[in-house]
Amino acid sequence: MTPRDRRSLFMLAFDQRESFKKGLFGIDGTPTSEEAERIADSKRVIFEGLLLAVADGAPLASAALLVDEEFGAEVARAAKREFTLAMPVEKSGQPEFAFEYGAAFGEHIEAFDPDYAKVLVRYNPEGDAAMNTHQLARLAELSLWLRVHGRRFLIELLVPAEPVQLQKVGGDRDRYDMEIRTELTLRTIAESQAAGVEPDIWKVEGPDRRQDYEAISDQARTGGRDGVACVILGGGASRAKVEQRLHLEAGVPGFIGFALGRTIWQQALEDWLARRLDRAGAVRLVADNYLSLVRAYEKASMTHAAASSAPAGSA
Secondary structure, three states: OOHHHOOOEEEEEEOOOHHHHHHHOOOOOOOOHHHHHHHHHHHHHHHHHHHHHHHOOOOHHHEEEEEOHHHHHHHHHHHOOOOEEEEEOEOOOOOOOOEOOHHHHHHHHHHHOOOEEEEEEEOOOOOOHHHHHHHHHHHHHHHHHHHHOOOEEEEEEEOOOOHHHHHHOOOOHHHHHHHHHHHHHHHHHHHHHHOOOOOOEEEEEOOOOHHHHHHHHHHHOOOOOOOOEEEEEOOOOOHHHHHHHHHHHOOOOOEEEEEEOHHHHHHHHHHHHOOOOOHHHHHHHHHHHHHHHHHHHHHHHHHHHHHHHOOOOOO
């Protein structure tokens, strides 16, 4: 991503695989062909919701989706024609990053030609040192391959709390998020950069203070990395918390939007699968949720822009 590309990015993320199988469909192990088709159809429902949201006014230039090859290949091929497309490279549901297709990862990237290759990584700089080293080596390998092949890279970063870190805040995960996680995020980004890991976008857990967004953006763009951008993920937070974080993020240089999943589609799919909603109703709910978050971000951006341009001392 270059500075001239720096427009908002509103990414609908539904590349989950293990959590779809187990959480939504109650499937352990390898699904049957019929079960796999049901999962794939649920991903088509989400994509249809994105299409409807754009038809209802969500900006196409900023609309994007993150979907997997295993259950979303049909969606990925259809979306590639008009949307920004990201696809995962990692094996789903693993504590340590590993390539889904091993050494053949490049063949799969080239076959689908996504705008971004995405990796989910769980990394705590005070965690398992050997695992961190292994992950950085694999991330650097992928980063180099993508750069050599002229492709873009998106890292979804989770910083899970270590037991000793939770003890420092009395086991309160909200306090961990507020008091500890941002500093660990900064250290993780710095360690990744030092190891040769150079994503175009960092997808991070949203902090709860505006100055923390500024610090994360500064670290992501340090050392001449002016084209690097950041977006926030949902991480299972409540809808109210997500909207609060979008308001904090909006207008921070380097932050450009969101990559959200369950916040947008979880309830719609659960109601559809339980037959509380028909397909059209589920599609409508996905579209409404996506569009309302886009509008919340755009409204917050305008509010921050107006405040920053107001004369000093004005009411």
